[in-house]
Amino acid sequence: MSEILNFHFDVDGDDFTSAGKASVQVKKNLRQLGLPPEIIRRVSIAMYEGEINMVIHAGGGKADVNVTEEYVEILLCDNGPGIKDVEQAMQEGFSTATDNIRSLGFGAGMGLPNMKRYSDYMDIKSKVGEGTDITMRVNIN
């Protein structure tokens, strides 16, 4: 079994300005590992969307990125309000974001669909009142 690299981040939910910091760092780390640019871009965008969601909807959370020989895995875990209807949330254009969030350039209802679009595998486990766990994988080969 080859070595798995792990990067862990605590995502601050109080500060919209710093949202995306973890994704920028992951992008840098993956560049250093010499992964193909297209893979790096897909991982970064998927994670960035997830991180933004965590900050605007869930008050922050934890992010882990595992790099194996086969794929890059992103695990996002929060203790936010949860998603009532995941199927509905996956539809492009559906959003529960406030006007304030839209004025910041987000909340167009593209976050979750984008995460799915840029990853090869995505699983959402969510319980209302408890939180949401999202697993995404981007295959390297």
Added chain:
Amino acid sequence: MKINTIKDLLNADIICCEDGLEHHVYSACGSDMMSDVLAYVKDQAVLMTGLVNSQVIRTAEMMDMKCIVFVRSKLPTAEMIELAKDSGIVLLATSKRMYEACGILYSNGLVGNRARNV
């Protein structure tokens, strides 16, 4: 088109990363919604926007963009400029409105979409 040409065409001021002015870019996009940029942009290397917050820079960084043009005389904050410097993204600012800025660049050959792997 060189980023320097964009600067001239839009009569824009350089905010940071002057070193990147000689870079060539082949397509651009314009939006105030970063969600849409993340959803629809493919290889566009230039983002035109009237939105001013750190996520504009991070979005451009995620999309491997080379240049951001702030329209309608909007100016980035000091924190945004630092983020752009870290990522080597050229920041320009023009007094032109979005529609006009996009029209000028488009009519001078900077298209909206470019097929990949070309």
